Amino acid sequence: MNPKLSTARMDVPSLFPPGMLSRLRRNLFRWHERHGRHLPWRNEGDPYRVWISEIMLQQTTVTAVVPYYERFLARFPDLPSLAAADERDVLRMWEGLGYYSRARNIHKTARRLVTEFDAQFPRDVPTLLSLPGIGRYTAGAIASFAFDQSAPIVEANTLRLYCRLLACDGDPRSTQGQRLLWDFAEHVLPRRRAGEFNQALMDLGATVCVPTEPDCCRCPLRTCCAAFRDGRQQEVPRLVKPAPLTAVSEAAVAVHKRGAYLLRQRGESERWAGLWDFPRFELAAGIAANNHQQSGKEPSASQRTALSDRVRLLTGISIEAPIPLTTFKHTVTRYRITLHCLRAEYATGRLKRSSAPLQWVRPSRFELFPLSVTARKLATQIAATTAR
DNA sequence: TACTCGTGGGT
DNA sequence: TACCCAAGAGT
Known part of the structure; x- marks a missing residue:
């Protein structure tokens, strides 16, 4: 069993019954067709591009990533070109983006994919998880976006969205909170069009269910949202106080x-x-x-x-x-x-x-x-x- | 588990 | 200005 996965279950279905679930999926797909974001790494059908974008987007805003992504893809258009590069050149393309272990891990993973995987991207979450720099979220993102596998995701946007849908009081970063959120992500995910569904969740979190002043009037899921029902969308999720400088x-x-x-x-x-x-x-x-x-x-x-x-x-x-x-x-x-x-x-x-x-x-x-x-x-x- | 790892844009 | 925040992973 991979330690990055957990099989522990909680009683998510009772928190979110079947009728509400089908409404959520229907409304979300419909909203996404009209309001989904168009981003350079979307709908390319290339796992390499999905992978590079996902690594760059870790803890990094879309605005900051776009120019780096374009430059990186121009310099290293595919897996073999990246694997053949010197680490110095990879870091050079990463300069200014921060979290430089991401660039070093990308390089390590590229070389491993070429030598051990015949330059083919693995399609399943457990194998993706074994690669440097790919954790539970990124594995789910690659599997669902690039291969349309039914793999759940939890990241900043979906975390906030799930917490509000459930009116989750606890700390979403705690072990218990994480277990609940991943169980919920798996519960809401449809078997078909999983990649599109995950992207729709993130788009909604990024553009409507935003941290401050969420635009609930324009939210297609407000009838499924416990926080909106209780008028507590501003208090959920609970914030963490950053350490002083x-x-x-x-x-x-x-x-x-x-x-x-x-x-x-x-x-x-x-x-x-x-x-x-x-x-x-x-x-x-x-x-x-x-x-x-x-x-x-x-x-x-x-x-x-x-x-x-x-x-x-x-x-x-x-x-x-x-x-x-x-x-x-x-x-x-x-x-x-x-x-x-x-x-x-x-x-x-x-x-x-x-x-x-x-x-x-x-x-x-x-x-x-x-x-x-x-x-x-x-x-x-x-x-x-x-x-x- | 808690801490570390960066940076820039928004308010 | 001084916060807040962002498609997390590794240790």
């Missing part, structure tokens, strides 16, 4: 040597794993995000001296005194980072071999490297300056 002050050093700059590939256990960055160090951490007193200042003379030591420890080379260039503010996960960018000339020494990959790169070649967002900004600035 922590202010962090960091420094990035652009080390220059004869027209090239030092880049470092970030390690497996670091944030932005696999991306390249200028050597980067934490300076200080504040208590709260709005405590700018400490983090907003430029690095002091003693901090800049300490930076030289840390560059030497990290890379093995010695540098001249770093000179402040510019400052970026960047929020990532729970941290609001103030990044002080400095420039320093190479003095003496040779690059270490043992640590993370280090490389001297000319500005004209920056575009070949997948960079962290802030590194890209700094790289662009440096390239513009040196081009003159």
